[in-house]
Amino acid sequence: METLIQGLAQGLAIGGIYGLITMALTIVYSVTRLLNFAHGDLMVVAMYLAFAGVNWLGIDPYLSILIIAPLMFGFGALLFHLIFARVLRAHVLLVVQVTLGLGFVIQSVLLMVFSANYRTVQSVLTGKRIFIGDIVLQAPYVVAFVVSVLTAVLFFWLLHRSTFGRQVRAVAEDAEAASLSGINVRWVQMIVFAGALGTLGVVGPLVSPVFIVEPTLGLHLSLVAFIVLILGGVTNFIGTFVAGIIIGVAEALGGLYVNPPEFAGITPYAIFILFLLFRPSGVLERS
Amino acid sequence: MLEIKGLDSGYGDVGILHNISLSVSDTEMVAVLGSNGVGKSTLMKTISGLLRCTAGSVTLAGKDITGLPPEQIVEAGLVQVPEGRHLFNGMSVLENLLIGNTAKHARPRQKELMEHIFELFPVLAERQAQAAGTLSGGEQQMVAIGRALMAAPKLLMLDEPSLGLAPALTHQVFAALRELNKQPLAILVVEQNVSLALATCDRGYVIEDGEITLSDDAAALRQDDRVRKAYLGM
Secondary structure (H helix, E strand, C coil): CHHHHHHHHHHHHHHHHHHHHHHHHHHHHHHHCCCCCCHHHHHHHHHHHHHHHHHHHCCCHHHHHHHHHHHHHHHHHHHHHHHHHHHCCCCHHHHHHHHHHHHHHHHHHHHHHHCCCCECCCCCCCCCEEEECCEEEEHHHHHHHHHHHHHHHHHHHHHHHCHHHHHHHHHHHCHHHHHHCCCCHHHHHHHHHHHHHHHHHHHHHHHHHHCCECCCHHHHHHHHHHHHHHHHCCCCHHHHHHHHHHHHHHHHHHHHHCCCHHHHHHHHHHHHHHHHHHCCCCCCCCC | CEEEEEEEEEECCEEEEEEEEEEECCCCEEEEECCCCCCHHHHHHHHCCCCCEEEEEEEECCEECCCCCHHHHHHHCEEEECCCCCCCCCCEHHHHHHHHCCCCCCHHHHHHHHHHHHHHCHHHHHCCCCEHHHCCHHHHHHHHHHHHHCCCCCEEEEECCCCCCCHHHHHHHHHHHHHHHCCCCEEEEEECCHHHHHHHCCEEEEEECCEEEEEEEHHHHHHCHHHHHHCCCC
């Protein structure tokens, strides 16, 4: 019983993070129609920045978010300008190639700078526990979950209550009509792309204490994000978050109960296939 | 207000428009007429900046707006109601209007502009909170016009406002345009319903095969044999 609750808590935390990184992927897709296969790799960049912060500068990963998030935002603006803006009207396969290529470039750079060693990132919360009655929870997971939920709520609020959010939704629905209404579509796309990377700059350091960081982790994260994207119903943001939690919990419980353990990794994919078979429109019906 | 000189445009290497020149004065309502596929929509898209022209110039109120991106053309005061309305269907009527209020010079006047639109189309005030996609065709056209007016245009440009509307509603839309024109607001309208356009507008241009072949006062065009034969079925 205790293992189950531990597993659920861990799954919820990781799932919330999956939901959040997929929301970032989804919103970029809806305003640019760009599928960014380097999404996970960019998150790993943020994780390594947190690692470097702790080991080179002695800054706690939670504190380093204040530096890494704006840094990633700026990096996002630069990347959009240098690469993504140029392929916006290109064929989808070219976009896939370019973003996959970017992912490989990132992996190679990480490999050169940080080597292939598996890294763990220490934070002030490492080893700390939170007790709720008989239940013992690892503090880093709890913090990751709480922050991811808060960020998702903030995301949602911005999208539906702010002027910029309204412009984002307009561009997502009909970019041409948006530009005829006076919206600078290119600017909205750039801010959204940079904002998505900024989000990764929050999420990366946040989860770096509970992940084992290595240069090829990004591909796994991208794959998970794409599964969550489809499970959630592509542009349904609440569905995306729910789908993230489902995959996170499936992964955690799979790791605990699947025998032999070598097969644990397939649980999210098995759930994904089941959903495609029985509920292809996603976790929540599109409103 | 609007002065177009020697405009050429098209898609990629395919030239559609050749040497188009036309003008709209501050108080005029002008029609661009022609059948399907002669380049009317291409002309609209070129003027509003969705397409780049390959030659010629577009001047609005003395300012050269040739080759500017669409949002800067809106900022300059030329706003297009696109063909087929292109509302943001998932958003409420109010949100659609607010999106139209993006131009910097129009933002401080948001309240005043919206009141004016609700005066012109009272039904929109009642339907503010309703999703735009659930409105009737006529109401959707009103939202589309309202959204454009929220940018406080100096010149309003409409591409086939009668498209998909019942005749009674079409007349209502044109009556509203006439009303707007009296404020005064310069209006350029592309329309396939030639008889209605010539009954409402001051002047007209006829486009055939990407070139202007005829231009005159609306009254004169109504009497012109070529127009009567080709477009009015007489």
